Amino acid sequence: SRVVRGGAFSHGRQYTRCAFRKYIDPSRRSDNIGFRVALALSLVSG
Structure with a gap:
């Protein structure tokens, strides 16, 4: 069966x-x- 995991940014939080x-x-x-x-970004403090 095809299943969608998670949701779109326009969906409710549930x-x-x-x-x-x-x-x-x-x-x-x-x-x-x-x-x-x-992509995980590393923060560089100045």
């Missing part, structure tokens, strides 16, 4: 948790479905 799961029909397409790329 949907933005990583633990959130929702079944999505495999034929469905949406701008809100995909993956996010994250």
